[in-house]
Amino acid sequence: MSQASEAPIGVFDSGLGGLSVLRHARTAMPAEDFLYVADSGFAPYGERSADWIRARSAVLGQFLLDQGAKALLIACNTATAAAAQALRERWPGLPIIGMEPAVKPAAAATKSGTVGVLATTGTLASSRFAALLDTFGRDVHVVTRPGSGLVEAVERGEFDTPATRALVASHIEPLLAEGADVIVLGCTHYPFLRPLIEAAAGPAVQVIDTGDAVVRQLSRALEARGLRCSGRTGRESFWSSAAHASGRAALQRLWPPAGAIQPLPV
DSSP: OOTTTTTTTTEEEETTHHHHHHHHHHHHOOTEEEEEOOOGGGOOOOTTTTHHHHHHHHHHHHHHOOOOOOOOEEEEEHHHHHHHHHHHSTTTSSSSEEOOHHHHHHHHOOSSSSSEEEEOOHHHSSHHHHHHHHHHHSEEEEEEEEEETTHHHHHOSSSOOOOHHHHHHHHHHHHHHHSSSSSEEEEETTTGGHHHHHHOTTTEEEEEEOOHHHHHHHHHHHHTOOOOSSSSSSOEEEOOOOHHHHHHHHHHHGGGOOSEEEOOOO
8 A cells, every 4th residue: 555545535615514425435435534624614605706715725725735635525515616626727636526416316316307406505606507407407497495594504503403494494395396306405514404304305305415426436536546545444633713612512513533623724
């Protein structure tokens, strides 16, 4: 096993949402070390400009590379839409994997012909999402809904409060009213609200997220470059830009083995 293959994988998100992807990655790649940056101090990204997200993503990417990362996983749909191409141009030899709403599998799965996409305003307004619809959404009716307030609820650790249940229902009901029988979770924060989303949607509606598929893509990219690690137990290291202890406590709740969560210095 080469020294390069033993290097960690850098993961960043606007906050805690990327932990939903890290769960898949840890299961699929038990020998890998992961560096996780929760940029909770600047969440949500969904209402910020694309230029700001590109600049911030470059800062976070550079921080992870400075820690020795062999690859970057952008565990944030909004940051992927705004910044993935710019980061690939900045570091052309680096494996950089991002998130995209699962329009393709949703279009294949729908029986009613209507797919609902729940995502941030930034993701839904992006040219990347428009291209995704043009490629995979032509033969179905796609209804979009910006999930205002959902990222903030997750960041506060409010996963199952009456207010969060009501908020989730307010976003799901309009999708159901349009006839959606498949709902795409287009933000990595939303899987932490999946029980509430499934309860609001009902048993006849399929809920899809892309965490598993993205991790498979990451694994293939590392394998192709001879960078997969094996034969050991991997570890995770965490940084957070959360200004308050409550933000770090929410991370600890979602990832109990996190141990010491370091303040993000950038």
